[in-house]
Amino acid sequence: MPELPEVETVRGELEPLLAGRTLHRVEILDERLTRPFDPAAVARELEGERVAAVERRGKYLLLRFESGRVLLVHLRMTGGFRSLPASHGRAVVTLDDESVVVYRDVRRFGTWLLLEPDEVDAYLAERIGEEPLGPRFTAKQLAARLAGRRAPIKALLLDQRIVAGLGNIYADEALWYARVHPLRPGGELGPDEIRAIVRGARRALRVGIERRGATLSDYATPNGDRGTMQEEFKVYGRTGEPCPRCGTPIAKTRAGGRGTHYCPRCQR
Numbered sequence: 001m002p003e004l005p006e007v008e009t010v011r012g013e014l015e016p017l018l019a020g021r022t023l024h025r026v027e028i029l030d031e032r033l034t035r036p037f038d039p040a041a042v043a044r045e046l047e048g049e050r051v052a053a054v055e056r057r058g059k060y061l062l063l064r065f066e067s068g069r070v071l072l073v074h075l076r077m078t079g080g081f082r083s084l085p086a087s088h089g090r091a092v093v094t095l096d097d098e099s100v101v102v103y104r105d106v107r108r109f110g111t112w113l114l115l116e117p118d119e120v121d122a123y124l125a126e127r128i129g130e131e132p133l134g135p136r137f138t139a140k141q142l143a144a145r146l147a148g149r150r151a152p153i154k155a156l157l158l159d160q161r162i163v164a165g166l167g168n169i170y171a172d173e174a175l176w177y178a179r180v181h182p183l184r185p186g187g188e189l190g191p192d193e194i195r196a197i198v199r200g201a202r203r204a205l206r207v208g209i210e211r212r213g214a215t216l217s218d219y220a221t222p223n224g225d226r227g228t229m230q231e232e233f234k235v236y237g238r239t240g241e242p243c244p245r246c247g248t249p250i251a252k253t254r255a256g257g258r259g260t261h262y263c264p265r266c267q268r
């Protein structure tokens with residue numbers, strides 16, 4: 001599933017394709033994409049909108065139009081855009097310069113939601129917390145969110161309202177950098193550990209963005225490139241392989257229902 005670095009990579013490639021362009025023709029071929037709204041009605045609403053910017057909040061892509069409306073795209077498991085002809089196309093957007101952008105999604109969990117200008121902020125505020133690479137994601141702010149919480153820190157980091165954009169890969173990597181055991185209850189972590197988690201999350205995400213995301217299955221960028229973050233994994237998916245810091249075999253457990261990788265020696 002695309003996490004913050006993968007979505008940011010997609011955003012970076014979509015922006016030059018879409019910014020300043022008008023959506024000339026929109027075909028939505030999959031009714032699940034806009035459910036519960038009628039895909040043909042959404043497509044008609046989108047036609048004629050001019051893209052002001054392509055932004056990201058957490059794992060959401062925001063196509064911000066000059067009208068103030070926003071098309072909020074969540075890629076979920078396998079959603080993505082291509083500027084090339086693509087199989088599994090769920091929507092096809094023809095721009096005013098006749099270029100075509102295809103939205104494809106093999107497993108069809110992705111969503112498109114068109115929001116009116118006055119709906120955008122409230123919609124996002126209800127669903128996602130601070131941007132981990134932004135100035136407001138601090139140890140103090142994270143400590144306040146974790147206070148009194150008995151769930152494992154790994155599960156809490158996956159909660160998009162606590163921190164936006166982390167998923168299973170980058171949460172595991174962040175906790176390895178921070179040297180914090182993934183099953184530690186969030187509310188029992190000390191200030192130094194919380195500071196280390198903030199730094200670890202930022203580091204894992206920055207490496208992910210530099211490597212243009214991880215390519216594990218179906219993910220590719222709009223230009224068809226594939227990220228190489230998987231070559232940088234310290235713990236994720238490396239069960240039994242040596243910890244890059246101490247050589248101890250990486251262990252696997254479960255937290256919040258998700259497979260969780262950690263070093264039993266470095267992360268206590």
Ligand SMILES: [Zn+2]
Nearest residue numbers: 243246263266
């Ligand atoms: Zn280790």
